[in-house]
Amino acid sequence: MDLRELVDLRVRDGEQAAPGGAPAVVAGVSVGGERSTAVRGAALAPDSCFRIASLTKAFTSTALVRRMRENGVALDTPVIELLGDLAPDWRADTGLTVEQILGQVSGLRECVEASDAAALGEGPEALHEAARLVVRGGNERAPGTRWSYYNGNYFLVGAVLAALGGASYETVLRRDLLGPWNLSRTGFDAPRDPVAGRDGGRELPSRDYPRPRRPSGGLWSCVPDLLALGEGLLADRELLDRVRRPRTAPDDPMAYGLGWALGPSGQMYLNGRLPGYRTAMLLVPDKDLVSVALAAEQTALPLLARLLSDVQYPFTGDDLGAAVDAFAA
Known part of the structure; x- marks a missing residue:
């Protein structure tokens, strides 16, 4: 068939x-x-x-793993080393690594709701501030001990990609992945x-997707x-x-x-x-x-x-x- x-x-x-x-x-x-x-x-x-929702995570993950390889940064690098300016607000485990947030085994307390992120607005710092909210929430369990799907992990992933790429998350994604791989649509x-x-057959009105949540969907x-x-x-x-x-x-x-x-x-x-x-x-x-x-x-x-x-x-x-x-x- x-x-x-x-x-x-x-x-x-x-x-x-x-x-x-x-x-x-x-x-x-x-x-x-x-x-x-x-x-x-x-x-x-x-x-x-179409809107592809969480298939976005495959693009974000691919871009970050490639960028880390290009920069010679190991996947087991602690996130706090790459987002050092968040240290004053950091309540998460300081040993939390990049591969643990990519792999949804961060153990982070799932306390940042979609509405919390959306309330940060559409400015250039919105994603970084969403990452700040995530790490301010601390850990519920030790990193690496349990899988749990949390979009907050990918707010952090997007912030790390931006930091390593030296530009906004959107710019780095376009420059590092969408452009080189000819993903023009x-x-x-x-x-x-x-x-x-x-x-159910009823057309829904189109809504913008909040900028702080973009790396996740x-x-x-x-x-x-x-x-x-x-x-x-x-x-x-x-x-x-x-x-x-x-x-x-x-x-x-x-x-x-x-x-x-x-x-x-x-x-x-x-x-x-x-x-x-x-x-x-x-x-x-x-x-x-x-x-x-x-x-x-x-x-x-x-x-x-x-x-x-x-x-x-x-x-x-x-x-x-x-x-x-x-x-x-």
Whole structure:
């Protein structure tokens, strides 16, 4: 069954859970660099831009790991050494490392809400001040002892990327990753032709994503750019090995690397959720497989998860539908 048939099959299945009708979906697969795409929905194209929510973390993580390698900075460097101006407000464990915040094993107290970050405004210091709030909250447990998904970790990640790159987070991401990897349809500003998000078929008004939260979920992107991100990771084996090495313990809720959940056969996956949008991405590095699915319907995650599980199943024999759907983005 080819990708278009799989998309049609899963969208038909998903229609039962979508009271507003079939969701708009764009999906893509790359195997050894050979791509195929499928579109389901009026007025959509293979490169239509969606909000990708927490798939943004894969861009942020990739950019920071590359920047640290370029600067000769080890992943086990304590964060406080790279954000020294936050020291007067630092209540977190001073041994907290960059790979622990990237790997969601920081043990930080999850006390900074989305509204707290948004209240910091849109100025050039907003992200840095969000990072200050995070470390001011201190640790709930020792770093490295337990996996827990917390967007505050990625406020810190974005601040570290900005510090190492000597410019704003957005500028460094564009200069270090989006530009060199030709990800021309990916960015924080709404594109000229955005796909509108929907809830049960009802179109939702477009809202800006708060600047302090951008490293955790603020990007717009499209299937070709997401496939290119995955292909870029697979082509740089040293980078890939750094990103996909588990940072979690055997008894953690899931196996997790740097920005990616890890499957039983070495799969890397994540999903994203914002009002009106659902997204999912899955890689099988040892089979040179990259897959992604984007939907403009917030009830669509189960069908996207099922679709990507179907795509990778012939390569691994694993059923990952429930895992991709349940991932805590």
